[in-house]
Amino acid sequence: QQQVKQSPQSLIVQKGGISIINCAYENTAFDYFPWYQQFPGKGPALLIAIRPDVSEKKEGRFTISFNKSAKQFSLHIMDSQPGDSATYFCAATEETSGSRLTFGEGTQLTVNP
Amino acid sequence: DAGITQSPRHKVTETGTPVTLRCHQTENHRYMYWYRQDPGHGLRLIHYSYGVKDTDKGEVSDGYSVSRSKTEDFLLTLESATSSQTSVYFCAISDLSSLRRFRSPGELFFGEGSRLTVL
Numbered sequence: 001q002q003q004v005k006q007s008p009q010s011l012i013v014q015k016g017g018i019s020i021i022n023c024a025y026e027n028t029a030f031d032y033f034p035w036y037q038q039f040p041g042k043g044p045a046l047l048i049a050i051r052p053d054v055s056e057k058k059e060g061r062f063t064i065s066f067n068k069s070a071k072q073f074s075l076h077i078m079d080s081q082p083g084d085s086a087t088y089f090c091a092a093t094e095e096t097s098g099s100r101l102t103f104g105e106g107t108q109l110t111v112n113p
Numbered sequence: 114d115a116g117i118t119q120s121p122r123h124k125v126t127e128t129g130t131p132v133t134l135r136c137h138q139t140e141n142h143r144y145m146y147w148y149r150q151d152p153g154h155g156l157r158l159i160h161y162s163y164g165v166k167d168t169d170k171g172e173v174s175d176g177y178s179v180s181r182s183k184t185e186d187f188l189l190t191l192e193s194a195t196s197s198q199t200s201v202y203f204c205a206i207s208d209l210s211s212l213r214r215f216r217s218p219g220e221l222f223f224g225e226g227s228r229l230t231v232l
Contacts, residue, residue, distance in 0.1 A: 006155070034220070043117075043203050043223030044156070089155055099144060099207045099221055100171070103155035 003027055004092050006104025013111050019077040021107045023090035026071065030092040034101070035064065035075050038087045047088070048075070080111045116140045117224040119204050125230045132191040134227050136204030138184075144207045145187040146221065147171075147179065149200040156203065162187055194231045202227045 005024045013019045025033075034049035050057045050064040050073065057064045063076040077084055087108050091101040116139035126132055136145060143164050148156040148171075158171030160179040168179050176198060178190045191198055205221040 004155075009153075041225070043205075043225050044221075045223065046220045049220070100146070100158055100161060101156075101221060102172075103148075103157070105153055105155045 003102045004090060004104045006090050006107060008107060009105065010108045011110070013080045013109065015080065015082060015111055015113050017080050017111075019080045019084070019109055019111070020074060021088055021090070021109070022072065022074045023092075023104050024070075024072045025092050025102075027092070027094075027102075028071070029094050030102075032093050032095045033064070033066065033073050034091050035062075036089045036091060036103075038089065038106075044089055077109075080109075082111045082113050085109055085111050117204060117206055117222060119202075119224040119227045121227060122225070123228050125232065126194055127232050128195055129193050132194050132229065132231075134189045134202055134204075134229070136187045136189070136224060138187075138206050140206060140208070140222075141184060142206040142208035143184075145181065146205040146207075147177075147187065147189045148203045148205060148223075149173065150203060150226070151200050159189065159202075191229075194229075196231050198229065199231045200229060202229060 003026050007022050035047045036044035037047040038044040048059050048062050050066050052068050061078045066073045087106050089106050090104040093101045118137045120135045146161040147159040150156045157173045159177050162168045162181045180188045203226050204224040207221050
């Protein structure tokens, strides 16, 4: 049973476009929502994270939008670049659980030049 | 680099044989995790550890055991490998007490993965 649902499975965007990846969660006890980026042959790495006390967090071209009432959050990548081509995972956890992250299924993003 | 080494990086084995994957960290972090990554499932937690000899099960622990006799080493064992355990296995570490090293208390640092094929 997947507690964090992610969509789409794959996404193709033109260079300069906006990439949007969506996640929905079920457990209302989750209080920390990170996004991880993974390049082929590498382990995932933290990209950006948000806590539910804010509705948006921006770091450079990457923005998380958070809707607590809908139990949804999304990653927006502005001005997408070929170097952003990777697999993206949303995740969620209760921070008191010792960082035991529950991951979404992953989205393979391809940014065409 | 977060100082995490996984070994072996690649292994092919036969059904029914035992397999041990090793995760070694040089960061002296308290928390260690084993995840498996499969298409369509993302990463799923197998087992985790809060410290030496302190381990617990994750969501997909059946068929796996772990041991942590030293802070730096976390071993994942498949007692009798099955084809359903063909996967990429990732070790991760975190240290909730160290805000200097991590951008957030919930951040995990992952190793580069161990690809296991069970024939």
